[in-house]
Amino acid sequence: MAINIGVDVGGTFTDFSVSGPASGTLYYKLPSTPEKPDQAIIAGLEDLLRNNALEPNGILRFSHGTTVGTNALIQRRVGKVALITTRGFRDLIEIGRQTRPKVYDMHQDFPKPLVPRWLRYEVSERIQANGTIHTPLDEKELKELGATMVLEEVDCVAICFLHSHAFPEHERRAAEILKEVMGDKISIMTSSMVYPEFREYERFSTTVLNAALLTVMSAYLDRLTRETKRIGLRPDPMISQSGGGLMSAGYSRQYPIRSALSGPAAGVIGAAYRAGVAEERNIITLDIGGTSADVSLIANGEPSTVHARHLAGFPLRLPALDVNAVGAGGGSIAWIDKDALLKVGPESAGAVPGPACYDKGGSEATVTDANVILGRLPSEALLDGRMPINMELARTSIEHLAKKLKMSIENTAIGIVQVASAVIVKAIRAISVERGYDPSEFTLFAYGGAGPLHAMEVAKELGIKKVFIPPNPGILCAEGLLSSDLIADFVKPLLCNFDEKAKENISMVWEELNVQAERWFESENIPSQNRKVSWTADLRYRGQNFELPIPFEVNEFGTREIEQLRSAFDNAHEIAYGYAQPSETVELVNVKVKLSGVLTKPSLLKLPVSEEGIPISERMVCFGNEQWMSTKIYRRLDLAPGQSLAGPAIIEQMDSVIVVFPEDIAKVDSWGNLLININ
Numbered sequence: 001m002a003i004n005i006g007v008d009v010g011g012t013f014t015d016f017s018v019s020g021p022a023s024g025t026l027y028y029k030l031p032s033t034p035e036k037p038d039q040a041i042i043a044g045l046e047d048l049l050r051n052n053a054l055e056p057n058g059i060l061r062f063s064h065g066t067t068v069g070t071n072a073l074i075q076r077r078v079g080k081v082a083l084i085t086t087r088g089f090r091d092l093i094e095i096g097r098q099t100r101p102k103v104y105d106m107h108q109d110f111p112k113p114l115v116p117r118w119l120r121y122e123v124s125e126r127i128q129a130n131g132t133i134h135t136p137l138d139e140k141e142l143k144e145l146g147a148t149m150v151l152e153e154v155d156c157v158a159i160c161f162l163h164s165h166a167f168p169e170h171e172r173r174a175a176e177i178l179k180e181v182m183g184d185k186i187s188i189m190t191s192s193m194v195y196p197e198f199r200e201y202e203r204f205s206t207t208v209l210n211a212a213l214l215t216v217m218s219a220y221l222d223r224l225t226r227e228t229k230r231i232g233l234r235p236d237p238m239i240s241q242s243g244g245g246l247m248s249a250g251y252s253r254q255y256p257i258r259s260a261l262s263g264p265a266a267g268v269i270g271a272a273y274r275a276g277v278a279e280e281r282n283i284i285t286l287d288i289g290g291t292s293a294d295v296s297l298i299a300n301g302e303p304s305t306v307h308a309r310h311l312a313g314f315p316l317r318l319p320a321l322d323v324n325a326v327g328a329g330g331g332s333i334a335w336i337d338k339d340a341l342l343k344v345g346p347e348s349a350g351a352v353p354g355p356a357c358y359d360k361g362g363s364e365a366t367v368t369d370a371n372v373i374l375g376r377l378p379s380e381a382l383l384d385g386r387m388p389i390n391m392e393l394a395r396t397s398i399e400h401l402a403k404k405l406k407m408s409i410e411n412t413a414i415g416i417v418q419v420a421s422a423v424i425v426k427a428i429r430a431i432s433v434e435r436g437y438d439p440s441e442f443t444l445f446a447y448g449g450a451g452p453l454h455a456m457e458v459a460k461e462l463g464i465k466k467v468f469i470p471p472n473p474g475i476l477c478a479e480g481l482l483s484s485d486l487i488a489d490f491v492k493p494l495l496c497n498f499d500e501k502a503k504e505n506i507s508m509v510w511e512e513l514n515v516q517a518e519r520w521f522e523s524e525n526i527p528s529q530n531r532k533v534s535w536t537a538d539l540r541y542r543g544q545n546f547e548l549p550i551p552f553e554v555n556e557f558g559t560r561e562i563e564q565l566r567s568a569f570d571n572a573h574e575i576a577y578g579y580a581q582p583s584e585t586v587e588l589v590n591v592k593v594k595l596s597g598v599l600t601k602p603s604l605l606k607l608p609v610s611e612e613g614i615p616i617s618e619r620m621v622c623f624g625n626e627q628w629m630s631t632k633i634y635r636r637l638d639l640a641p642g643q644s645l646a647g648p649a650i651i652e653q654m655d656s657v658i659v660v661f662p663e664d665i666a667k668v669d670s671w672g673n674l675l676i677n678i679n
Contacts, residue, residue, distance in 0.1 A: 012350055012351045028475075073212065251488070272298050282442045286446045335401075357372045421458050531596070
């Protein structure tokens with residue numbers, strides 16, 4: 001019996017999804033252990049194996065979404081990195097771009113570089129933008145620098161030379177020399193290895209971030225692998241990537257920066273898979289966990305992708321799903337600003353000490369405490385009784401804010417929920433309206449432990465008429481790992497006019513990328529029938545500073561293919577910026593290829609026919625200012641396919657709670673999804 005396990009570690013909970021057992025897909029959830037995330041993983045795996053009579057040697061695949069890299073960068077608990085660069089560019093990663101993190105905040109500055117100035121070294125070498133060697137690499141000087149860095153006891157060396165994205169010869173030679181001088185214990189990383197795009201500052205920054213995480217991620221994976229082997233698991237963990245999809249443990253050790261935003265990406269993949277089966281092609285995902293709310297847009301079944309993000313204040317130039325994260329999770333702390341206005345987040349109570357109602361030492365009011373006060377969350381316990389709730393502690397935490405605001409505790413709780421929802425609405429507009437999409441034309445796909453709690457208010461504010469809630473919303477990120485493929489991205493820069501004269505250059509680059517693709521498929525042991533290749537050209541109008549990715553499928557470029565791709569670019573520019581210039585010269589910046597090793601995915605089974613569920617209890621729930629209503633409480637597992645519920649109603653399950661507002665209609669579809677039509 002082949003079993004696949006997906007594990008997603010969040011700031012508050014660690015989630016498990018298991019496909020393959022005869023009893024059907026299993027789901028499990030337990031509190032995270034932030035200081036040592038692998039402890040919760042191992043504890044959860046042991047519980048699953050013991051309580052469900054699963055044989056460890058039957059586990060075929062173990063996939064993992066992790067925040068280890070992100071947290072390490074935020075806390076600056078990273079390896080000791082040295083930087084070697086072209087003479088004259090030592091301070092590039094500190095100078096950066098001449099923009100401010102926040103336009104109207106004159107006091108906030110960029111974070112200090114991860115490599116202090118005394119560990120940034122210059123070497124005599126320079127290749128010009130056209131590939132001409134202006135200054136040969138001084139190998140003697142480089143060997144002396146290698147000896148110096150050995151004495152400094154650095155963990156990794158990042159080599160970042162000018163124009164090496166297109167001409168990496170000097171970087172490769174420098175890496176060879178340093179390995180000879182410094183030995184195998186110190187990692188050597190070149191910028192052309194990590195992601196060879198132009199824009200020196202972003203490329204240097206991405207390389208340094210990757211170098212800083214090498215020792216952190218390797219130590220974590222070593223520890224996790226050792227513990228999983230101890231309890232009998234045979235496969236090494238596969239790690240979720242920020243671009244969606246998985247990578248092998250070996251690839252993750254070499255490129256740990258690719259896992260930095262992995263958890264939210266897995267949720268988007270899981271949402272796209274479930275929505276696609278249910279024939280919902282256009283969705284906006286809303287993932288609310290304990291620490292943050294993550295939103296993304298999926299148009300025509302395809303998640304949106306970006307190539308530039310910021311992580312811990314540093315620019316990151318790698319493919320990533322377009323997920324916008326804001327500090328509005330269940331554990332987000334409510335507070336009063338200097339302007340005497342109520343604010344929520346971004347600081348979170350996390351798993352420890354957690355919301356006040358968890359009775360783990362937390363005392364500040366959170367969104368979860370507010371939902372308990374409003375009756376939207378049960379006042380006894382969560383996680384099927386495994387996590388007790390203390391209503392009095394929730395009231396005490398919110399009472400402090402209520403006194404300052406001169407409001408009742410209940411109205412203060414409503415205010416907290418409404419402020420959190422407003423923050424989420426703003427985040428959704430950033431990935432929809434600001435991208436040229438009307439959110440009212442999409443379905444809101446809500447998941448995460450707190451997503452279904454807030455989905456209705458968010459949808460109403462955006463004019464969305466349908467909310468889609470999967471069977472296990474609180475564990476969808478873990479489930480998304482089971483429907484992910486192995487992926488890799490490669491890029492070749494090629495700055496030239498996009499016209500008939502570019503055909504030969506494009507064909508040459510295409511051949512080089514095909515060689516890299518074949519090498520990757522072979523290294524990951526991907527059978528030929530499971531190989532999938534997707535091509536993209538980055539295009540821009542001449543004189544522009546940023547490009548748009550345009551997909552293409554042909555292997556050869558002729559006049560007709562150039563014209564078709566040019567027309568597709570004009571259309572994409574019209575959508576993104578509201579105008580197009582068909583007569584303007586277009587430049588080709590990069591050719592990119594995304595490789596997928598297609599893995600088996602769990603079948604989504606339809607629910608068996610059963611009797612309609614009836615309420616298990618009733619309680620007073622607040623749906624707005626002074627709008628308290630007696631509300632029937634249902635168990636999600638009791639609901640039958642085709643059953644409809646008229647709001648107000650509360651639907652409880654192990655991993656989440658769903659709020660159906662008055663006059664709204666919720667219906668269960670064949671796959672157990674809950675579709676709520678908003679009136």
